[in-house]
Amino acid sequence: MIPHDNIIELNKIICISWKWQDQNKVVSLTWDKDQSDKHMLEMFMKQVELADECVAHNGDKYDIKWLRTRCAYHSIYCPDKIDSYDTLKKARRQFNFNSNKLDYIAKFFGLGKKMETGGFQLWVDVLQNDKSALDKMVKYCEQDVLVLEKVFNKLYSYSEVNKHTGVEYGDHRWTCPKCGSQKIRSNGVRTLKSGTTRNRLRCQTCNGGWSVSSSVYRSYLIWQDEKKKKKKDRNNTD
Numbered sequence: 430m431i432p433h434d435n436i437i438e439l440n441k442i443i444c445i446s447w448k449w450q451d452q453n454k455v456v457s458l459t460w461d462k463d464q465s466d467k468h469m470l471e472m473f474m475k476q477v478e479l480a481d482e483c484v485a486h487n488g489d490k491y492d493i494k495w496l497r498t499r500c501a502y503h504s505i506y507c508p509d510k511i512d513s514y515d516t517l518k519k520a521r522r523q524f525n526f527n528s529n530k531l532d533y534i535a536k537f538f539g540l541g542k543k544m545e546t547g548g549f550q551l552w553v554d555v556l557q558n559d560k561s562a563l564d565k566m567v568k569y570c571e572q573d574v575l576v577l578e579k580v581f582n583k584l585y586s587y588s589e590v591n592k593h594t595g596v597e598y599g600d601h602r603w604t605c606p607k608c609g610s611q612k613i614r615s616n617g618v619r620t621l622k623s624g625t626t627r628n629r630l631r632c633q634t635c636n637g638g639w640s641v642s643s644s645v646y647r648s649y650l651i652w653q654d655e656k657k658k659k660k661k662d663r664n665n666t667d
Contacts, residue, residue, distance in 0.1 A: 439502075440495075441460065441464065441465070442469070442470070442495060443459065443460060443466075443552075443555055443563075443566060444457060444460070444469075444563070444567050444570050445457070445458045445469055445470075445473045446458075446567065446570035446574050447476065447574060448575075448578065450578070455574050457567045457570060458473060459566075459567060464556075464558075467503045470496070470499055470503060470505050471503075471505055473496075474496070474500060474505060474506060477496075477508070478508065480512075481512065481592070483511055483512065483513045483514070484513070484516065484578070484581045485513060485515060485516070485577070486517045486531040486580070487517040488513050488517075489518065490515075490517075493511050512591065512592070513591075514585070514591055516531070516534075516577065516580055517531075519584050520534060520584065523587070523588045523589065524584070524587075524588075531576060531580060532576075534580050534584075535579065535580050538580070540579040540580060540583065541575070541576050541579060542576065543569075543572060543573060544568060544569045544572040544573075546565070546569050547565075551565060585607065586636065590607055592606075593606040594607060594608055595609040595611075601648065601649070601652065602645045603630065603645050603648060603649035605630075605637055607632065607635050607637040607639075608632060608635040608637065610633070612632065613632050613633060613649075614630070614631055615630060615631075619640055625642075625643075626643060627640035627641065627643075628640060628641055628642075628645075628646035630646075630649075
């Protein structure tokens with residue numbers, strides 16, 4: 430609650446760490462020798478533009494807002510909407526953990542833990558241009574990324590998705606919305622209070638479950654019949 434007139438120096442982003450899903454390498458950027466975050470923001474936002482979805486814990490309320498604020502300060506391009514999967518939001522809305530902190534959820538599932546920083550002194554040392562402190566800050570961020578990916582993969586299997594992965598990559602609407610697989614099976618019919626029905630489907634690749642309209646399900650059955658016919662024709666030809 431400090432009045433803005435008392436602010437000595439503007440907040441800046443110290444470091445940014447990220448990785449692409451299913452790739453081992455974690456990439457990290459830090460501010461330059463003048464403690465400016467402009468260059469790393471220019472580089473990182475190019476990666477954000479390439480991503481189908483960005484994963485972060487409390488990203489919608491914190492990380493994305495900070496990125497947008499600093500990009501605006503430096504006049505760096507930032508998309509008007511960054512598609513995101515916020516693991517904190519998913520934890521709060523669709524689970525009932527004793528704590529929704531990333532560290533707790535990771536430990537709960539046996540997926541590792543966040544790195545200890547030693548407290549606020551690390552941030553003080555970084556601001557004083559202590560290289561070893563900055564290196565430790567980067568290691569802390571990189572560990573966060575690795576833990577976050579594991580938590581994301583776990584929650585993703587048990588929570589609603591924000592977008593349909595199959596359609597995203599140009600496939601049918603009946604494909605698995607979580608992983609895009611065509612290896613699915615019928616799992617019964619769900620009747621809504623309106624009297625309409627939804628066909629339940631189950632993915633045989635990621636074990637995800639979802640429902641589709643009758644028309645989408647019919648298109649799946651047509652696809653199946655065509656696939657069987659093509660296989661039969663190939664066998665007859667052989």
